[in-house]
Amino acid sequence: MSGSKMTTQRKAILAAVKKAPPGGDYAWDGKDKDDRPLTREEMQKGIEAYRKKRGRPISATRKEQVSVRYSPEVLTYFRSTGEGWQTRMDAALQLLVQKHPDWLKKLG
Secondary structure, three states: OOOHHHHHHHHHHHHHHHHOOOOOOOOOOOOOOHOOOOOOHHHHHHHHHHHHHHHOOOOOOOOOOOOOOOOHHHHHHHHHHOOHHHHHHHHHHHHHHHHHHHHHHHOO
């Protein structure tokens, strides 16, 4: 298959690689700003911005992960309310703390 399209393309690519400028494989002609290679600082800022976007967004009200044991009746009730039951449980506890702080202290 000598002379096939793939062989011709491969030869053209290899010839272009051999002619690469000594400073690297890309030489900016200075005409189009969009084609300009990034500086080290610009590349670092881009990497930092990308990393900040990853993962779960940081909430204004941070929550703390703890291990707690609840009675089966309480868990059954909140789980029966469907998806988001943990958020509803948190809201119910917050409401209880706001409305009855003295009563909670008496429970010991």
